[in-house]
Amino acid sequence: MNLGRLNHIGIATPSIETSIALYRDLLGATRVHAPFDLPAQGVRVCFIDTPNTQIELIEPLSDESPIAGFIAKNPAGGQHHICFEVPDIHVAIAELGAKGARVLGEPRIGAHGTLIVFVHPKDMGGTLVELMETPREGH
Ligand SMILES: CC[C@H](C(=O)O)C(=O)SCCNC(=O)CCNC(=O)[C@H](O)C(C)(C)COP(=O)(O)OP(=O)(O)OC[C@H]1O[C@@H](n2cnc3c(N)ncnc32)[C@H](O)[C@@H]1OP(=O)(O)O
Numbered sequence: 001m002n003l004g005r006l007n008h009i010g011i012a013t014p015s016i017e018t019s020i021a022l023y024r025d026l027l028g029a030t031r032v033h034a035p036f037d038l039p040a041q042g043v044r045v046c047f048i049d050t051p052n053t054q055i056e057l058i059e060p061l062s063d064e065s066p067i068a069g070f071i072a073k074n075p076a077g078g079q080h081h082i083c084f085e086v087p088d089i090h091v092a093i094a095e096l097g098a099k100g101a102r103v104l105g106e107p108r109i110g111a112h113g114t115l116i117v118f119v120h121p122k123d124m125g126g127t128l129v130e131l132m133e134t135p136r137e138g139h
């Protein structure tokens with residue numbers, strides 16, 4: 001598996017609008033994309049561009065959201081996951097499994113429209129890691 005670029009840092013929040021204001025007004029973020037719902041993943045998402053990666057703000061869409069538990073434990077939100085690009089998600093899954101790491105669920109389409117999976121935080125030193133298949137040119 002070739003670990004690629006840091007595609008985004010996932011920040012869980014109880015309110016995407018509140019978090020947008022923080023990044024825009026406190027940190028001077030200038031490229032804030034329009035928020036959108038990702039019902040299949042149980043989250044509302046907003047990408048904020050930085051020069052070398054993105055911030056991915058994620059807000060639970062319901063109590064069944066995979067991040068509802070995180071927000072219950074961290075009511076103000078906080079850093080949730082980091083996402084790296086990989087050339088081939090299936091190769092990554094096979095190699096991680098062969099090394100005994102738990103890959104959570106089946107690959108599914110993420111917020112950037114390519115296949116993603118998550119590695120259990122307990123197998124990555126306490127950090128929830130998302131792997132995302134590198135977008136093809138022009139996508
Ligand atoms: C997909 C759209 C978008 C994209 O980029 O394309 C996204 O990234 S959306 C992101 C939201 N989706 C996910 O996070 C899916 C993967 N996550 C999961 O399956 C769960 O969140 C899971 C399994 C990591 C945790 O589930 P849950 O919170 O229900 O379980 P526990 O509370 O029992 O937690 C178990 C254990 O893990 C620790 N934990 C939980 N979340 C995190 C985290 N974000 N970072 C680090 N550690 C985490 C939790 O503290 C528990 O540890 P323990 O020592 O047992 O208390």
Ligand SMILES: [Co+2]
Nearest residue numbers: 010056083130
């Ligand atoms: Co993500």
